[in-house]
Amino acid sequence: MTLDGPFEPVTRRFDPSLRSGSDDLLMENPWLKKNVTSSFPEQISLALSTDPSSTWVSWVTIGKNVTPLDPSSVASEVWYGTGSGKYASQQDGKSTVPFRWLLNYSSGIIHHVRLEGLEPGTTYYFKCGDSSVPAMSDEYSFKTMPSPSPNAYPSRIAVIGDLGLTSNSSTTIDHVIKNDPALVLMVGDLTYANQYLTTGGQGASCFSCSFPNAPIRETYQPRWDGWGRFMEPLTSRVPMMVIEGNHEIEPQVNGITFQSYLTRFAVPSEESRSNSSFYYSFNAGGAHFIMLGAYVDYNITGTQYSWLVDDLHRVNRSLTPWVVAAWHPPWYNSYNSHYQEFECMRQEMEALLYQYKVDIVFNGHVHAYERMNRVYNYTLDPCGPVYITVGDGGNIEKVDVDFADDPGKCPKPDDNKPEFGGLCHLNFTSGPAKGKFCWSKQPEWSAYRESSFGHGILEVVNSTYALWTWHRNQDAYKEDKPGDQIFIVRQPELCSPTTKETSNPPQGARASDPASPSSTVILSSKTMWLMSLLVALFGIVVR
């Protein structure tokens, strides 16, 4: 458990007998092919709203021919109720057809409906579609989250990053389904459809450019449709919460970006007062989740930051003791790939997350696994979050195997340029790497790292304990031994002052400022580690 930490860093190297990557599934693959007749709903997916009284249902309608459709030509209806075949309620929603300017295929009609008036912890049965055609879907069901409470949590929360649409991705999703999650967090880089962008003659890299001679760069919507079908067995019954990664940027003509992400996914942006799909929050029982945008303004002076201050300030830890944050690129990362790439974001936001005692941070982007010791401002700190990178979903770009501390592998400061924001690389100011950009051994803040595909499952037990298990793909079809497992233990009493009573948002404070919230921690790190040990010795029983 984290109480036993900080742990000596451990590395498990990539096993060369495993696949380091795999090719994309072809559009002819049965998982990607259209599986309903014209006008019937497909790619059905669920997403949570901010609280359990409301849930989003989304789907796509694709007509006979793949030309742009009129969004008003097919209705957005959901029939739902608590008994199979008995739909006491109906809710209508909205529809859209983005990408009508594209020269290749546009998307179909994308529907989003928000169901309201739901009871927490209750199973609902639903059909979606257009009853006037008639073209309603088969019946599906889902269970709403428990109400915010320190005693109620979703059973298992799957965390997936950088999934893509390869045979490795399909192993990951098989494995996730086997682990039967109640909720899925997708920490960015979803479909890798942007690899299919037409180049527009701009020399952009693409793995399979379907329209290489098109005059402009265009997003390639069939891969998004294929991914929606591939995910439907999971997402039609388990809510999936997404956040954007760099592969969702999809730059197009006239500076248009993020169109697939923005139009295909419903997220509780209005409900969580962000009014932006790029960052939002929601509750799942006694856990408050904050999804942050790394590819939109994250500066202290920006709207995301002020929303985050407000959101953290409003969290009632007596109802939702756990606060979990997620965004795409990691701040703490000892792999060569993307090393210190989002250091600017860390310098802007880390102090705020630390002050409000965020418990866990999930990231992707690096195509491997890494779990950090509790850390703040690159210093071991028992009040820092546990950072975990799970960018190992299995996309076409292969697993990352090199570490920044490997001989000759320390990247040059401008090797890893972020797609958004500037370069804020730093040399360490203390410890074994003092004065250097890279460590010469695995950094002390990196507890465990392994190059393998997989996913994670978070099981929150109560307001103190949550079990985190990393599942490797190579273990999916045999004895499912955890690749990494740890009890994450909250000790808010050791990290005063408490959030609610003392929350003066640290406007303008940076991690490196002498007046940053680290100075508000009453006890020294050493004292707290000692207290942690005493608490552990004197009787906390976990299992």
Ligand SMILES: [Fe+2]
């Ligand atoms: Fe990424």
